[in-house]
Amino acid sequence: MPRRAIDALSIRATPFDLMGNGEPVPLLTSAQRQQLVSVATKLTVRAGHVLYREDTVATSIFVCADGAVKSFRELPSGTRRVAMFLFGGDIFGLAENGRYVNTAQAIVPSTIYRLPVDVLTALLRQDPELDFQFLCKVTHELREAQRRIIAMGRRDATGRVAMFLLMIRRRHPSGRLQGNAIPLPMSRSDIAGYLGLSLEAVSRATGSMVKDGMLAFDGRHSVRVLDQERLDKLAADL
Amino acid sequence: MPRRAIDALSIRATPFDLMGNGEPVPLLTSAQRQQLVSVATKLTVRAGHVLYREDTVATSIFVCADGAVKSFRELPSGTRRVAMFLFGGDIFGLAENGRYVNTAQAIVPSTIYRLPVDVLTALLRQDPELDFQFLCKVTHELREAQRRIIAMGRRDATGRVAMFLLMIRRRHPSGRLQGNAIPLPMSRSDIAGYLGLSLEAVSRATGSMVKDGMLAFDGRHSVRVLDQERLDKLAADL
DNA sequence: CGCTACTTTGATATTTTTCAATCTTGGTGG
DNA sequence: CCACCAAGATTGAAAAATATCAAAGTAGCG
Numbered sequence: 001m002p003r004r005a006i007d008a009l010s011i012r013a014t015p016f017d018l019m020g021n022g023e024p025v026p027l028l029t030s031a032q033r034q035q036l037v038s039v040a041t042k043l044t045v046r047a048g049h050v051l052y053r054e055d056t057v058a059t060s061i062f063v064c065a066d067g068a069v070k071s072f073r074e075l076p077s078g079t080r081r082v083a084m085f086l087f088g089g090d091i092f093g094l095a096e097n098g099r100y101v102n103t104a105q106a107i108v109p110s111t112i113y114r115l116p117v118d119v120l121t122a123l124l125r126q127d128p129e130l131d132f133q134f135l136c137k138v139t140h141e142l143r144e145a146q147r148r149i150i151a152m153g154r155r156d157a158t159g160r161v162a163m164f165l166l167m168i169r170r171r172h173p174s175g176r177l178q179g180n181a182i183p184l185p186m187s188r189s190d191i192a193g194y195l196g197l198s199l200e201a202v203s204r205a206t207g208s209m210v211k212d213g214m215l216a217f218d219g220r221h222s223v224r225v226l227d228q229e230r231l232d233k234l235a236a237d238l
Numbered sequence: 239m240p241r242r243a244i245d246a247l248s249i250r251a252t253p254f255d256l257m258g259n260g261e262p263v264p265l266l267t268s269a270q271r272q273q274l275v276s277v278a279t280k281l282t283v284r285a286g287h288v289l290y291r292e293d294t295v296a297t298s299i300f301v302c303a304d305g306a307v308k309s310f311r312e313l314p315s316g317t318r319r320v321a322m323f324l325f326g327g328d329i330f331g332l333a334e335n336g337r338y339v340n341t342a343q344a345i346v347p348s349t350i351y352r353l354p355v356d357v358l359t360a361l362l363r364q365d366p367e368l369d370f371q372f373l374c375k376v377t378h379e380l381r382e383a384q385r386r387i388i389a390m391g392r393r394d395a396t397g398r399v400a401m402f403l404l405m406i407r408r409r410h411p412s413g414r415l416q417g418n419a420i421p422l423p424m425s426r427s428d429i430a431g432y433l434g435l436s437l438e439a440v441s442r443a444t445g446s447m448v449k450d451g452m453l454a455f456d457g458r459h460s461v462r463v464l465d466q467e468r469l470d471k472l473a474a475d476l
Numbered sequence: 477c478g479c480t481a482c483t484t485t486g487a488t489a490t491t492t493t494t495c496a497a498t499c500t501t502g503g504t505g506g
Numbered sequence: 507c508c509a510c511c512a513a514g515a516t517t518g519a520a521a522a523a524t525a526t527c528a529a530a531g532t533a534g535c536g
Contacts, residue, residue, distance in 0.1 A: 014334055016296075016359065022335050058254075073388055076475040081388045094377050096252055097260050101381060121254070124373070128366040131373060135362070138376045139332050143339060145383035150311055150319045152390040153434030155491075155525075188515060196391030198493055203516055220501080220515075237314040393493075395524070426483065436525055441484055458483075458533075 007065045007111040009037050011133065012089030012173075013140035023174060024140065026089065027133040035123070035130070036063075040113040051093070051104040051112065058095030060114045064088055067110020068185040071102040072193060082194035085186060087171050091137055108185045151235075152196060157205040160195045162235035165215075165223065180225045181218065188220075245303045245349040247275050249371065250327030250411070251378035261412060262378065264327065265371040273361070273368070274301075278351040289331070289342040289350065296333030298352045302326055305348020306423040309340040310431060320432035323424060325409050329375055346423045389473075390434060395443040398433045400473035403453075403461065418463045419456065426458075 010033060012024040028036070040063075045051070051062060054073055069086040083102045086092050092104055095117065106112070124131040144167070151163040169182045177183075184191070192199040206223075209215045214227045214234075225231055248271060250262040266274070278301075283289070289300060292311055307324040321340050324330050330342055333355065344350075362369040382405070389401040407420045415421075422429070430437040444461075447453045452465045452472075463469055 016333050016336070016355070075388075081391045083384045083388060094381070095254050096378075096381050098254070101384070117254070121370075125366050125370050128363050128369050131366050131369040132359075132363050135369060135373045135376060138373060138380055140334075142376055142380045142383060143332070143334050145380060145387060146321045146339070149383060149387060149390060150313075150321060152387060153319045153431070155434070157492075187513095193391070196393070199515080200494085200517085201492060204492095207516075393523075425481095437483080438485085438526085439524055442524090445484075 006088065007042075009033050009040060009063055009065055009113045010089050011063065011091060011137050013137040014143075015136050016139070024089070024171075027136055028130075032127075032130050032133065035127075036115065036120075037113070039119045039123070040115045043112040043114055045106045045110050045112060047106055047108050049106045049110075051106070051114075052100050054101060054103045055099055058093065058098055058100045059117060060093060061091065061095075061117050061120055062093040062104070063113040063115065064090045064092065065111040065113055067112075068107045069104055069110060069112070070107050070186060070190055071104050072190075073102050080189075080193045081196070082186075082190055085168065085171075085190075085194065088173075090171070091134075091141075094138070107187075107190070154237075157195075157197055157201040158209060159234055159237075160197060161191075161202060161205040161209065162231055164191065164195055165225070165231070166235050180228070182223045182225065184221050184223060244326065245280075247271050247278060247301055247303055247351045248327050249301065249329060249375050251375040252381075253374050254377070262327070262409075265374055266368075270365075270368050270371065273365075274353065274358075275351070277357045277361070278353045281350040281352055283344045283348050283350060285344055285346050287344045287348075289344070289352075290338050292339060292341045293337055296331065296336055296338045297355060298331060299329065299333075299355050299358055300331040300342070301351040301353065302328045302330065303349040303351055305350070306345045307342055307348060307350070308345050308424060308428055309342050310428075311340050318427075318431045319434070320424075320428055323406065323409075323428075323432065326411075328409070329372075329379075332376070345425075345428070392475075395433075395435055395439045396447060397472055397475075398435060399429075399440060399443040399447065400469055402429065402433055403463070403469070404473050418466070420461045420463065422459045422461060 010026045011028055012026050014022060014024050015027070051069070052058070064086045066088050069092065070082050071084045071086060071092055072080050072082045074080055084092070093100060095101070124134060148167065151160060154160060165182055168184065169177065172183070188202050189199045192202045195202065206215065210217065214230050216224045216226055218224060248264045249266055250264050252260060252262050253265070289307065290296070302324045304326050307330065308320055309322040309324060309330055310318050310320045312318055322330070331338060333339070362372060386405065389398060392398060403420055406422065407415065410421070426440050427437045430440045433440065444453065448455065452468050454462045454464055456462060
């Protein structure tokens with residue numbers, strides 16, 4: 001069977017009722033994808049490219065086809081909090097009151113589809129099936145966010161990092177992962193901003209997990225899981 | 239004009255594009271409400287009633303019409319993490335892989351509508367407008383969850399409590415609030431579970447805010463805001 | 477009016493943050 | 507091709523904050 005291009009416009013999520021393995025699956029039919037592509041602009045951006053800034057008027061909704069994007073907010077104190085990391089099949093740029101809530105920036109070279117928000121909403125209002133797919137996707141994101149909230153409740157850095165790793169891996173199709181390696185395109189500082197920890201705490205946490213034989217790094221942007229069972233237990237609770 | 243009954247089935251959220259004040263508004267038309275009511279079961283439950291348990295098969299989706307519900311998860315360590323508090327106009331019970339993710343329990347006497355999930359999804363798939371309203375609501379919840387994630391990143395207890403108070407107030411129609419009092423139907427322990435703090439830390443945080451003249455309690459389940467400006471600043475960042 | 481559950485308060489211990497310095501890595505230019 | 511530079515990452519020591527354990531105080535409810 002032909003492998004789909006990795007930069008195609010697709011949306012992935014775990015449906016409400018799927019009896020599968022719980023892994024996110026592509027939601028759109030090929031007809032729906034074509035419909036979206038026909039009204040979308042395909043962007044090829046380099047690392048560091050800012051797609052939109054917080055509090056600016058929201059004119060587009062974005063779909064990440066390939067690469068990685070961070071959605072973050074600059075706090076008055078100057079610290080950065082990362083709201084989400086986005087990968088292939090993820091939607092971002094959902095506005096509130098007509099403005100973006102966060103800033104979105106590519107962290108590696110990425111392929112992004114930009115959809116005018118008014119065109120998309122018109123499409124959604126007249127195509128219940130497409131609308132339902134979007135509902136599935138947003139619901140999926142909401143559940144992920146709640147999972148993360150639960151995880152953020154814990155105080156221990158290693159536990160938070162463990163759950164972060166599993167969360168990143170869950171967002172990637174298992175078929176595309178190399179063995180048990182988890183890609184970490186973002187910086188330690190981004191991870192810290194995502195987990196609500198200092199970057200030193202993140203470093204110490206990963207360091208101790210490596211020393212314990214749970215993880216091994218292949219450079220700074222890829223981790224191999226050596227002891228899956230222990231990592232799962234650590235992420236589950238403490 | 240006739241005031242709508244407080245136990246009517248309604249869904250409230252901030253739309254994508256509204257140029258309003260940012261406060262959530264009822265989304266459904268009266269025809270849509272009637273349609274939902276016709277397939278819903280109205281439940282009148284007492285405090286402590288469990289609506290569903292985590293990991294059980296999800297057959298219904300719920301809408302809170304009046305009262306207050308907590309959605310939580312029991313962790314292996316025995317601690318409870320609160321995923322959400324739900325009030326009038328809120329949806330809950332969105333399943334993943336056909337099962338509930340959390341446990342839902344009423345914290346005060348409440349009026350809840352129960353909708354069979356298969357009937358609702360069928361309705362959504364054939365009615366794009368209704369579907370779009372649900373998309374708005376879930377998107378609203380996602381943004382709230384992200385806001386909370388940002389807030390959970392901070393380490394100081396008073397800041398977390400401040401943002402919790404504002405978050406609770408935001409969920410209530412401003413018209414129904416008595417002056418600047420915020421209702422807190424949940425226990426301190428629930429708040430702690432929501433914020434990822436020990437209940438002692440919550441108690442100390444509220445205590446210090448009272449001593450500073452920022453808040454005043456009318457009993458344990460209602461706070462008045464005495465210094466709005468300072469509370470906002472505390473909640474915004476530190 | 478008294479019980480029970482919840483809440484507040486107190487003292488110690490654990491953890492992370494912070495501030496600072498050192499070390500790596502990836503990229504650049506000689 | 508190698509050395510250097512700069513940004514990011516790691517490691518170290520001290521300080522701040524919350525967690526934890528324990529006890530006393532309140533409030534609501536029968």
